[in-house]
Amino acid sequence: MASATPAKKMREEATCSICLNLMADPVSISCGHSYCHLCIVGFFENIRHMKPQEEKFLCPQCRAPFKTASVRPNKQLGSLIEAIKEMNCEMVCEEHGEQLHLFCEDEGQLICWRCERAPQHKGHTTALVEDVSQGYKEKLEKVVTNLRQLNDECVNLKVLMTKQINEWKDVKDTLKRSWAVKLETPEPISLELNNMYNVPELYFDVKKMLRSHQVSVTLDPDTAHRELILSEDRRQVTRGCSQDNLDTSSKRFSAFPCVLGCEGFTSGRHYFEVDVGEGTGWDLGVCIENVQRDKSMKQKPEFGFWTIRLCKKKGYIALTSLPVYLHLKEKPLVVGVLLDCEGGVVSFYNMTTGSHIFTFPKASFSDTLRPYFQVYQYSPLFLPPPDE
Known part of the structure; x- marks a missing residue:
């Protein structure tokens, strides 16, 4: 089995074991493990809700005891997380850690050069993202235009139906008076x-x-x-x-x-x-x-x-x-x-x-x-x- 890519490993290290997302405002405790600031605070509050006098807590990962006073901001980890987010914005392949600069038209997805050589994309039609982006942009604009027209038709139909319902209410009232x-x-x-x-x-x-x-x-x-x-x-x-x-x-x-x-x-x-x-x-x-x-x-x-x-x-x-x-x-x-x-x-x-x-x-x-x-x-x- 192939080992995980560096990019994947970095993401795993920067993931909070409590919320399972990239850490937000990461903090570290005395045992060395890190968590989101809000996640570890919530962890304290849950324990204290059950044991109000509790002063020592066990690390959610290694069970090592620690005190709230040991919680410190982890600025280096915070910078690493920001870098990971920037890498995601640059469209990096999660599997290979390479830039997603190709588009597989058979699968309809972005791939990197290593994905192109993999068996699952063998024989597929691929092109540079910049070469096909304009064509797909135009198709998307047409779809959006059609959806807007359908939405306008639905709105007009709703207005017409509301008007007809109100008119029939007038008819009903008139009939009631006529049959009185x-x-x-x-x-x-x-x-x-x-x-x-x-x-x-x-x-x-x-x-x-x-x-x-x-x-x-x-x-x-x-x-x-x-x-x-x-x-x-x-x-x-x-x-x-x-x-x-x-x-x-x-x-x-x-x-x-x-x-x-x-x-x-x-x-x-x-x-x-x-x-x-x-x-x-x-x-x-x-x-x-x-x-x-x-x-x-x-x-x-x-x-x-x-x-x-x-x-x-x-x-x-x-x-x-x-x-x-x-x-x-x-x-x-x-x-x-x-x-x-x-x-x-x-x-x-x-x-x-x-x-x-x-x-x-x-x-x-x-x-x-x-x-x-x-x-x-x-x-x-x-x-x-x-x-x-």
């Missing part, structure tokens, strides 16, 4: 005519509250897609064949069969109803006045739309940033839309049962809002006047 009217069990009302007219009181309460804000909404022909046919009173819209005789207007929806209401809202509370009947598909709600009307149109709140949808395959959906699927117990024949401009709230109600359907997360409306409708085949929409 259902906390009490409704009592049936006897109208004497016969039992088929018994209706829960709360249905009338919700309907009365909503209709106190009801406005008359009619359809704007200038915005209607070419496939939409409007009734003379502009309260009914049906999907049909394309009408080529209509003028070309920037207001008209060109990609999807949509139409806006004539009325615009900037403040206050406004409520309107849409008779969807037995239709198998529709989109309805509100949007800002200047939404996109071509193929780039995206029906989400961040693009100015607050709408819900019925489609054959997926059923009822709230078209939020991430669509929310709605599980309704009863099919609405009439849908009520409540807009609170100051509160930043758009809510939908099933007026067949007087129940709440969905409320969008609180928003800040900075532009005029108008009723919005998308019409599907065989699913006409009708806007009943307020007095019905």
Whole structure:
């Protein structure tokens, strides 16, 4: 077995037998052994904790007795330790005591010239450290850059998730307020005519509250897609064949069969109803006045739309940033839309049962809002006047 190198021997001699690290502020005792100053002081305190009157101690290594008065700083050993630390900073091979001036690319480690000749590195690709350091530095910088980008993405994702959680908390609070009217069990009302007219009181309460804000909404022909046919009173819209005789207007929806209401809202509370009947598909709600009307149109709140949808395959959906699927117990024949401009709230109600359907997360409306409708085949929409 090969003997230890001089550098290794020096390190062993400079190692404290108590903490097993290079000595810090080395001191010697009467037997000649040396320790870290704090280690030997701690040794005294441990003994005195068990034997308070003890004045003589035994060396941790050779068990020779000594007194605390014999403890002396070992400056020469301290200088030797500093030299060893400097040698470590200069990258000296622990096994051979030679400078680590080569890099083994197969093992990915620094080696000395004697390591290069050893069997474990035979046939490996080696190069001078100064020749390969720049290339590895550039690789490391790329890795650091990628890690920073990933960190930034994680931070942004965390901010987005926090924002969405807060928005959903607002939705939860709004839903609680909307459903508060259902906390009490409704009592049936006897109208004497016969039992088929018994209706829960709360249905009338919700309907009365909503209709106190009801406005008359009619359809704007200038915005209607070419496939939409409007009734003379502009309260009914049906999907049909394309009408080529209509003028070309920037207001008209060109990609999807949509139409806006004539009325615009900037403040206050406004409520309107849409008779969807037995239709198998529709989109309805509100949007800002200047939404996109071509193929780039995206029906989400961040693009100015607050709408819900019925489609054959997926059923009822709230078209939020991430669509929310709605599980309704009863099919609405009439849908009520409540807009609170100051509160930043758009809510939908099933007026067949007087129940709440969905409320969008609180928003800040900075532009005029108008009723919005998308019409599907065989699913006409009708806007009943307020007095019905």
